Amino acid sequence: MKLRSLLYRHLTLFSLLSCCNLLQKKPNFILFLADDMGYGDLWSYGHKIQEKGPIDLLAEEGVRFTSCYSVHSLCTPSRAAILTGRLPTRFGVKGGPLGVFLPGSSTGLPHSEVTIAEVLKTAGYISAIVGKWHLGINRHNSKDGFYLPHSQGFDFVGHILPLSLVADCGEQTYYRHQPDARRCFLYKNTTLVQQPLSLKNLTQTLVQDAISFIKENSGQQKKPFFLYFSFPQVHNPMIQTSRFHGSSKRGVYGDQIQEMQWAVGEVIKTLQSLSIDDDTMLLFMSDHGPHLELCHEGGSPGIFKGGKGTFYDGGLRVPLIARWKNHIKPGQVYKHYMSSMDVYATLADLAGADTPADRIIDGQSFRHVLDDSSSLSDVGVNVTMSTNQSERPLFFQCNDHLVAVRYKDFKIYYYTSPLMPSLYPKTMCQNGRPSDHSKYFAEHCDGLEKQTQPVVYNVEVDPSEEFPLSADQYEDIIDQVDQLKRKHLQSIDNQDNLLNSDYVTNYLIPCCNPPYCVC
Numbered sequence: 001m002k003l004r005s006l007l008y009r010h011l012t013l014f015s016l017l018s019c020c021n022l023l024q025k026k027p028n029f030i031l032f033l034a035d036d037m038g039y040g041d042l043w044s045y046g047h048k049i050q051e052k053g054p055i056d057l058l059a060e061e062g063v064r065f066t067s068c069y070s071v072h073s074l075c076t077p078s079r080a081a082i083l084t085g086r087l088p089t090r091f092g093v094k095g096g097p098l099g100v101f102l103p104g105s106s107t108g109l110p111h112s113e114v115t116i117a118e119v120l121k122t123a124g125y126i127s128a129i130v131g132k133w134h135l136g137i138n139r140h141n142s143k144d145g146f147y148l149p150h151s152q153g154f155d156f157v158g159h160i161l162p163l164s165l166v167a168d169c170g171e172q173t174y175y176r177h178q179p180d181a182r183r184c185f186l187y188k189n190t191t192l193v194q195q196p197l198s199l200k201n202l203t204q205t206l207v208q209d210a211i212s213f214i215k216e217n218s219g220q221q222k223k224p225f226f227l228y229f230s231f232p233q234v235h236n237p238m239i240q241t242s243r244f245h246g247s248s249k250r251g252v253y254g255d256q257i258q259e260m261q262w263a264v265g266e267v268i269k270t271l272q273s274l275s276i277d278d279d280t281m282l283l284f285m286s287d288h289g290p291h292l293e294l295c296h297e298g299g300s301p302g303i304f305k306g307g308k309g310t311f312y313d314g315g316l317r318v319p320l321i322a323r324w325k326n327h328i329k330p331g332q333v334y335k336h337y338m339s340s341m342d343v344y345a346t347l348a349d350l351a352g353a354d355t356p357a358d359r360i361i362d363g364q365s366f367r368h369v370l371d372d373s374s375s376l377s378d379v380g381v382n383v384t385m386s387t388n389q390s391e392r393p394l395f396f397q398c399n400d401h402l403v404a405v406r407y408k409d410f411k412i413y414y415y416t417s418p419l420m421p422s423l424y425p426k427t428m429c430q431n432g433r434p435s436d437h438s439k440y441f442a443e444h445c446d447g448l449e450k451q452t453q454p455v456v457y458n459v460e461v462d463p464s465e466e467f468p469l470s471a472d473q474y475e476d477i478i479d480q481v482d483q484l485k486r487k488h489l490q491s492i493d494n495q496d497n498l499l500n501s502d503y504v505t506n507y508l509i510p511c512c513n514p515p516y517c518v519c
Helices: 002-024 054-061 075-084 116-121 202-216 252-273 292-297 342-351 371-375 424-428 471-490
Strands: 028-034 063-069 126-132 156-161 186-188 191-194 225-230 280-286 317-323 332-334 394-398 401-407 410-416 449-458
Touching: 028 252, 028 342, 054 252, 054 280, 054 317, 075 116, 075 342, 116 126, 116 225, 116 342, 126 202, 156 202, 202 225, 202 252, 252 280, 252 292, 280 342, 292 424, 401 471, 410 471, 449 471
Parallel strands: 028 225, 028 280, 063 332, 126 156, 126 225
Antiparallel strands: 063 317, 156 186, 186 191, 280 317, 394 401, 401 410, 410 449
């Protein structure tokens, strides 16, 4: 009897410890990031033609954020902000004059910055990336890969686009006769494996990489993981995979979204097959607004004004969806404004990881939105909590210009962006296709127009920013924002602009077999 009693006590203690470990188990994270997708491109965000798919099901099973702002409307600065939780102007990624890193840039995301992968590593996570990077490639020569993800905290680096898709990568004859090898290439980890890049099986390759990583890192004895699945879609050129060609009533752009829906669905199926779906928080968002100048090959900003390149809400508001079963109540809609940088702080918070204390972290945790997250251990971590979103200013900068501020219900502009002329679709969109695939009306900071007095919109009442308010009648709110603006600018050190043509040289462009650059 004593032996049985002793055995029972040990089994009970083991069960209690196992239960506690289960309760304390850290969630896995998967961040899906779309490229150039507009706020209004998904069925769950009100598109009337786009078909419903697994991304929309995430919204039904989780929370849909309706006022998430990117910090910038071009790829490099917006992605730098997501991965660091900081305004990119703090470390020299200022958005101009180049706007983004180029194949021959000798600069990239500074190693002194602490990415979300590096933060999560301190909490025991293993991190992976597949897809688009666009935060720098080489520094000293065409093969050093100094700025690639392996040096920024990512343990597994699958197939990646170190740069981006560009129109010159299109395999259809109306883009160009053949892809430009010096701008279109594919890496696996630090190895250049395909030049020029072929788009035919690209999404399938990324999905296979993601599934392999998940399978290798699932199980009770494995570390929690973070997967950054960065889609090349829906940046032009349009990827026309035969499987998805004609799958959307919306045309080729809708086909791209269908392909992304499929990819998300395949990842979810993998999580379910491994019984870790409940243990994994999934997020889907876009880096910034749509490239409207691409006609039917560009996306929809919904009701918002402007698109990619502009600092109006159409260029900055992005879809954001979070789903975590048994933690986030299904079907929620979160309407308070927030920043794409908040993903950084939130993942750190949920993982019980400290964010760096030696610098300003602009992102704020939205853990409070996740209703049942109080079941997690309340670890004392260095994370800025978002206690009053309605009082929080969001700053939007281009180069050294502070362009606009979102504060309370208002958005105040000190500079305004040029907009696409109303006649452009009639004159430049033949059969729905753009005559110029590289056209932007608002790409560089030099095109911004300085205002003699601030332009004020109440974006809660007037989300399309059609009716500017009288500055004289809103002096109080302008004065408040001016004070916040001055304090903010004082917090930013003078940094060299890393997106400068002085840092671009042809000998840094990746080439697998000089001088041909074909493999």
